[in-house]
Amino acid sequence: MAYSVKLSDYLDGDEDSVILEFESDSEIDELGEVDEDSSHSYSEVNEFSDGPSDKKDTGGSRYLDADQKKPSWGRGLTEMAYESSGVPKLAYSCLTTDQMFDLILARLERIQPIFEISYGDIIVMLQKYGWSEERLLEDWTEDQERVLVSCGLKLATSSNRSRGIQDHSDFVCNICCESNKQRTFRLECGHEYCIECYKHYIKDKLLEGKIISCMSCSLALKNPDIDAIVGDNSSQTLMRSSIKGFIHKHNNHYKWCPFVDCNCVIQVTNISALSEFPRFHLSPFVVCNNHHRFCFKCGLESHAPGDCQVAEVWVKMAQLESANLNWVLKNTKECPKCGVNIEKNGGCNHMTCQSCEYEFCWICELPWEGHGGGFFECTRFSKDEKNGATETKNSLRKYTFYYKLFSEHENSSKLDWALGLAVEQKVRALQENIGISWIETQFLPESIRSLIEGRTTLKWSFPVAFYSDPSHNLTKIFVDNQALLVSAVEDLSQLLQVKDPHDIIARKLEFYNKARFVQSRNRALSECGRDLLCKRICVPRG
Amino acid sequence: MSSRLVKEYKLIFKTLSQDPTYSHILSLSPSSDENLRQWESVISGPPETAYYGHNFILLFEVPSNYPLEPPKVQFQANAVPHCNVDYDSGRICLNILEDAHWTPAWDLLHCVHAIWLLLANPEPDSPLDVDLACLIRAKDFSAHNTLVAYYLNGGSRGSK
Numbered sequence: 001m002a003y004s005v006k007l008s009d010y011l012d013g014d015e016d017s018v019i020l021e022f023e024s025d026s027e028i029d030e031l032g033e034v035d036e037d038s039s040h041s042y043s044e045v046n047e048f049s050d051g052p053s054d055k056k057d058t059g060g061s062r063y064l065d066a067d068q069k070k071p072s073w074g075r076g077l078t079e080m081a082y083e084s085s086g087v088p089k090l091a092y093s094c095l096t097t098d099q100m101f102d103l104i105l106a107r108l109e110r111i112q113p114i115f116e117i118s119y120g121d122i123i124v125m126l127q128k129y130g131w132s133e134e135r136l137l138e139d140w141t142e143d144q145e146r147v148l149v150s151c152g153l154k155l156a157t158s159s160n161r162s163r164g165i166q167d168h169s170d171f172v173c174n175i176c177c178e179s180n181k182q183r184t185f186r187l188e189c190g191h192e193y194c195i196e197c198y199k200h201y202i203k204d205k206l207l208e209g210k211i212i213s214c215m216s217c218s219l220a221l222k223n224p225d226i227d228a229i230v231g232d233n234s235s236q237t238l239m240r241s242s243i244k245g246f247i248h249k250h251n252n253h254y255k256w257c258p259f260v261d262c263n264c265v266i267q268v269t270n271i272s273a274l275s276e277f278p279r280f281h282l283s284p285f286v287v288c289n290n291h292h293r294f295c296f297k298c299g300l301e302s303h304a305p306g307d308c309q310v311a312e313v314w315v316k317m318a319q320l321e322s323a324n325l326n327w328v329l330k331n332t333k334e335c336p337k338c339g340v341n342i343e344k345n346g347g348c349n350h351m352t353c354q355s356c357e358y359e360f361c362w363i364c365e366l367p368w369e370g371h372g373g374g375f376f377e378c379t380r381f382s383k384d385e386k387n388g389a390t391e392t393k394n395s396l397r398k399y400t401f402y403y404k405l406f407s408e409h410e411n412s413s414k415l416d417w418a419l420g421l422a423v424e425q426k427v428r429a430l431q432e433n434i435g436i437s438w439i440e441t442q443f444l445p446e447s448i449r450s451l452i453e454g455r456t457t458l459k460w461s462f463p464v465a466f467y468s469d470p471s472h473n474l475t476k477i478f479v480d481n482q483a484l485l486v487s488a489v490e491d492l493s494q495l496l497q498v499k500d501p502h503d504i505i506a507r508k509l510e511f512y513n514k515a516r517f518v519q520s521r522n523r524a525l526s527e528c529g530r531d532l533l534c535k536r537i538c539v540p541r542g
Numbered sequence: 543m544s545s546r547l548v549k550e551y552k553l554i555f556k557t558l559s560q561d562p563t564y565s566h567i568l569s570l571s572p573s574s575d576e577n578l579r580q581w582e583s584v585i586s587g588p589p590e591t592a593y594y595g596h597n598f599i600l601l602f603e604v605p606s607n608y609p610l611e612p613p614k615v616q617f618q619a620n621a622v623p624h625c626n627v628d629y630d631s632g633r634i635c636l637n638i639l640e641d642a643h644w645t646p647a648w649d650l651l652h653c654v655h656a657i658w659l660l661l662a663n664p665e666p667d668s669p670l671d672v673d674l675a676c677l678i679r680a681k682d683f684s685a686h687n688t689l690v691a692y693y694l695n696g697g698s699r700g701s702k
Binding site for chain 2: 174175176177178191193197200201204208210215216
């Protein structure tokens with residue numbers, strides 16, 4: 001049981017730490033040992049490497065064996081490639097805007113003695129200076145008075161009026177022109193308006209992320225003023241929008257996670273390392289706290305084995321062509337045998353017709369038998385499909401073929417996300433029904449992550465295949481690798497459909513093995529794709 | 543917030559009839575008695591500019607959450623050749639009329655006055671009429687003024 005405990009240590013650290021530094025090697029090495037007793041047979045892999053690779057290219061066996069030499073569990077694709085190419089590691093941390101604000105507050109503690117004014121004032125000044133302490137300090141040492149006035153913290157002329165909420169018996173507000181107002185707000189400037197008008201005014205401005213000033217002059221409202229007027233902690237919203245603006249302005253160092261509804265921000269601290277990546281056809285993939293893997297350079301989801309150029313050209317092409325292809329991408333297919341309409345509602349491509357019980361592959365619509373074995377025919381673009389048409393028609397046909405595969409896997413991975421949510425419930429059910437610990441159920445989310453990462457790699461392997469020279473031996477090896485990953489992914493996906501909690505626990509080892517296998521196939525395919533790019537066999541062209 | 547508009551209406555009436563600094567604003571009032579959200583204003587061209595001697599009509603649309611939101615103002619279409627005005631629609635580019643720069647402390651009179659000042663002080667860095675802006679940038683004011691005068695006196699806009 002040392003196995004799962006160690007694994008959970010790793011996962012724990014992963015989720016709890018605010019700043020997620022790149023994995024520490026010691027933990028990984030510990031986990032590496034785990035693979036010794038994982039009983040999955042690699043015989044299938046080895047058989048395969050004897051196949052196409054013995055013709056002329058010895059590279060094939062290298063890809064197929066790579067994973068055996070370097071067993072690792074938690075390690076991602078990019079990390080492994082770092083080692084082989086000598087690219088510096090990307091140092092990054094994952095933050096939310098709230099955490100960024102906390103960090104800023106922590107820094108304030110340090111710089112407050114320099115200014116000798118209140119935190120609220122410094123925050124207003126930092127907002128004005130786009131959260132750049134250096135620029136602020138520079139101006140501050142030059143002319144404190146000017147900085148204070150320009151930030152709206154001090155009136156150009158002195159005033160003895162007090163700021164804050166005032167009570168009146170009968171006040172006429174100049175904004176709404178209503179009389180009998182009891183509560184008002186004013187700053188030192190003396191511009192006084194009723195609290196309702198101020199509330200509306202502030203709520204309108206909160207999302208702009210700029211300093212909110214008096215309605216009549218440039219004197220700034222500080223965070224305590226804002227909270228006092230609105231009556232809640234609205235200044236938090238203002239700080240959040242201000243920091244969002246800051247991130248957009250500094251998008252070299254910071255990137256939003258591109259996944260829907262994910263509020264993570266990745267901060268890369270060694271920016272200079274980024275320029276090293278393209279030379280090796282690597283992409284600077286980062287993982288946010290919600291386990292979303294994306295490319296820091298182009299902001300797309302993880303697009304291994306392709307590099308940013310493949311992804312960019314492919315996405316552009318897809319946008320141009322998608323109008324033509326929309327009809328292909330319907331959500332339903334007819335059962336190849338009985339013709340009944342089938343909607344795919346799970347991640348697995350192994351379809352069973354509810355009506356005639358015919359089993360077929362969702363992608364190629366051929367019988368499922370024969371898919372379970374060595375590899376899938378449906379990842380290969382068969383030359384026989386070209387039938388003497390013009391070249392442009394053929395290239396569109398070829399593109400359609402790959403695009404179809406690409407989007408099939410895209411849809412599948414969306415369904416996998418849904419599956420992921422279902423798994424969360426399964427985990428809870430396991431804990432409650434069978435009474436096993438949280439730690440011991442972690443193999444399920446781990447499997448889902450492997451599945452999704454595998455699916456994403458598969459998806460992006462089709463653009464690479466599309467742009468590769470089909471006659472080259474390495475391309476054939478790549479396609480075979482693709483087929484192996486497809487089979488591994490489908491296997492795992494099917495396993496994850498298991499519903500019975502007792503069954504799930506009984507098959508725990510199977511989950512581990514299949515997830516591990518997907519990971520190793522994933523790495524092999526990614527490395528193989530990168531080699532295609534490095535050797536200029538795959539050349540993306542728009 | 544209609545009490546605000548009523549108050550503004552009264553204030554405008556008083557100011558325009560008494561304060562000589564607003565003598566360039568010939569009128570500012572609701573277009574009809576029924577609708578307080580549609581306003582109309584006539585301003586005279588500022589002296590010492592090509593606009594002098596001509597009158598210009600401004601059309602206001604006051605949003606329901608005014609004064610939190612700025613009023614929508616434009617010139618009458620096809621009437622004002624100015625580098626910050628779209629001649630064909632009459633649209634005006636002026637920062638205080640945008641949400642981000644507007645504050646509720648301003649009122650309709652401020653807007654009219656600001657637009658009058660804009661007539662006298664064109665801002666070629668954010669032009670809606672590029673031709674006129676180019677002439678100002680090139681400091682060819684006589685060409686600019688001649689062109690403005692030509693349009694104001696009924697010259698055609700060529701291809702448009």
